[in-house]
Amino acid sequence: MRALQSLRARLAELADLSALGMLAAWDQRAMMPPGGAAGRARQMATLQRLAHDRGTADEVGGWLEELEGRAGELDDLDRDIVRIARRDWDRARRVPGELASELAQAAAEGQAVWQAARAESDFAAFVPALRRNVELAREYAACLDGGGSPYDALLGDYDFGLTAQRIREIFGRLATELPPIVARAADVRRTDPVGLSIPVEVQQAMVRGVLARVGVDDEGWRLDTAAHPFSASIGPQDTRLTTRYEDGRLESVVAALHEFGHGLYERQIAPELARTNLGHGTSMSVHESQSKLWENHVGRHPAFTAVLVDELERAGMVCDPEVLRAALVDVRPSLIRVAADPVTYPLHIVLRFELEVALVEGTLDIADLPAAWQDRLQRLLGVEAPDDASGVLQDVHWGSGAFGYFPSYAMGAIIAAQLWEQLESDLGPQDDALAVGEVTAVRHWLGEHVHRHGRRLDTEPLVEQATGRGLDVEPFLRHVRTLV
């Protein structure tokens, strides 16, 4: 079948271009001298435009039509390749080129406006850019027109198949159940980690030691420093992690394990999916579930604290395990999402989700956004933002037009807990293994039940396949109750 050969060759080309884009983005954040910024933006725009043109070309539609007519002759893998290629092609073709470039430009400009507005803590200065982004997002959603809320169409870019309604049900439970747990944390707090201060060189040795325990080697991984930790999967044997050492405590280790989770997911995708359209993590939520699993269920596991103490000692520092644990799980209401602990963090997401759904559905006027923020902040976390910079202006997402992205941060934590319960039900409790830093069984279980499928299963079907049931918030609630 020549159509299949042609389609697979084109998808391989797109996978290579995507890897080069990933490399360019990694370099931009981890290596590039500042002077390279303008050139890099142009290089990445060119790459993106070429990939878009090659991916949405008429001939691709022709191959798909032919292959859909002969689906009976395809094996399972090729049927999935054609199915997802059709979905991607349809979605991309429904967006006019002009709207796509307007979205890209508004995102770049909106991000710059947001940055300036945040620096001045001036919401009014941000309003026009935000209004434009919301309007463009609605236009974009109308092109994709899934029949439901326009928000659902936006979600499809990050988590195909999830709906605002489904997330609302799940987040409703978080909004009810988490605040009492947070309140209890204040009552039972015994140890305060304020005094803990780990020198950067000790942190670096710890990070290297902990990553080596979970399977990071020099053959196929890199570790660098970045202001905002991230990871980049350039190829199945080329994974790049970053972390930062600024809090003087354990953020470096926790962030490194988080990024390791993202990296491991991409590495354990079945080799036969490489250079196809299925050779990546399936969604933002599932990706975040993998980072959160290594961050929360391994790194913050009470048994794993022994490993941290051990690595700390190897690096020449002694520390009370109680203090380390208090630094790992310091539950208390706060203003800033990225600095929040694992229990309050999802509440920051619930707040943003409610507001961005209302913005996109048109039931909240942009002028009323700061007041709505304060109202929900009070209700969910019991705190008040002293200004817009530490309130409604704190995140880049709305400035860059990324509506529908926030939920994945909390969904990731929820899915991680659900997967971890299933994993321990299948393999038995991991306490003894984690106490000595042994994670081989965890890696294999994740490879088998989550990673290898790549994009063949969407978020909820993947969770069902791994755990025998759909998305379930209860494991996460059980998990956080053990933390306080």
Added chain:
Amino acid sequence: MRALQSLRARLAELADLSALGMLAAWDQRAMMPPGGAAGRARQMATLQRLAHDRGTADEVGGWLEELEGRAGELDDLDRDIVRIARRDWDRARRVPGELASELAQAAAEGQAVWQAARAESDFAAFVPALRRNVELAREYAACLDGGGSPYDALLGDYDFGLTAQRIREIFGRLATELPPIVARAADVRRTDPVGLSIPVEVQQAMVRGVLARVGVDDEGWRLDTAAHPFSASIGPQDTRLTTRYEDGRLESVVAALHEFGHGLYERQIAPELARTNLGHGTSMSVHESQSKLWENHVGRHPAFTAVLVDELERAGMVCDPEVLRAALVDVRPSLIRVAADPVTYPLHIVLRFELEVALVEGTLDIADLPAAWQDRLQRLLGVEAPDDASGVLQDVHWGSGAFGYFPSYAMGAIIAAQLWEQLESDLGPQDDALAVGEVTAVRHWLGEHVHRHGRRLDTEPLVEQATGRGLDVEPFLRHVRTLV
């Protein structure tokens, strides 16, 4: 003129793809974990194929034809853009796609065979791959068919306009004049640098200090370590240098200045040439002249030794300037090209040039190559290679099919000397300035007379324009006579 817009847009796209290719190659050599190798080879092949397809497309020929018909309406810059675009398009179109991929494959395979053969010092094992490369090079040259020696067609990829005959005249002088100078070096040698040993941290501080003096800052440059030093110009404000610290003496500083010369060339090309087909150095010889100028005429300048002594002292080490100079210019016959001093180095190139011309023109049988090597080595350098690994198998070039590349190494040194004489004739002697590390005038002179032209002038016209006469070997001979 829409044709001009279309052509310029396509050239900008190709420039962006070339920058991404440069980034991928830099990363491969300086950052990539070894596991990424297979994926990177595929990513780069895809990028190259796309760039080739976009660059040689029929529509480009159409635009060129239209613009050539309306050349009178174009300004000087656009006329040059069209002229060089036509040349590149014609050359690329004359090579059948099948031959191009066979060349690429033979180069990759030949390089692997060469590596194994060198490890075993087994020339016979290399013969079939070398024969294939020579045959393919002749086929390739036949496609380009410049009317002269097939070697001239190959030269055109590296140094358009140069001919085997022109190089033979110049190299003939080297073969006659250099050996007596080398002989004299042995007679007059007073200081032996054998005892010199500079710790790596001191070398690193020295390299940073010296590069800062010539204008390297963190805003638009990087410096990394590489087994084989190289540089990468990702953009006009994003230059990446590498060096190595293995010899325990001054190779790190000399190599860093060498790579700085390459980098500075690309940075000082006129801004209006950016993202056109003219926005790069014009040829291998001129590029090498820039690296050699900073290496030989700045770094090894007797006055500049004061700067090296100063930087060494800042890094906490004291050294006799005489010993430093002896390490910088240690003239003596040797077997290995890449380790040769500035006087014997060109003789290694003369040897390779004579042999590869004979191979390509068919006057030397491959079986006779090792004997021919020994014969010329004896005649030019008075030494004998104990085995093929340190003789005919020492360089990667023939294994990877790069015939016609070697001359640029010596031509670069020759052009550097010619430019330096002109520079000092225009600006006055630079001794006082170099003694305090002041190179602003040198940078400006090079920018004005060499760099800003990009590809608008080919090698010899550029040299003529900068010095008032064609390629001239005498300045180089005068220069090396001052060294011994």
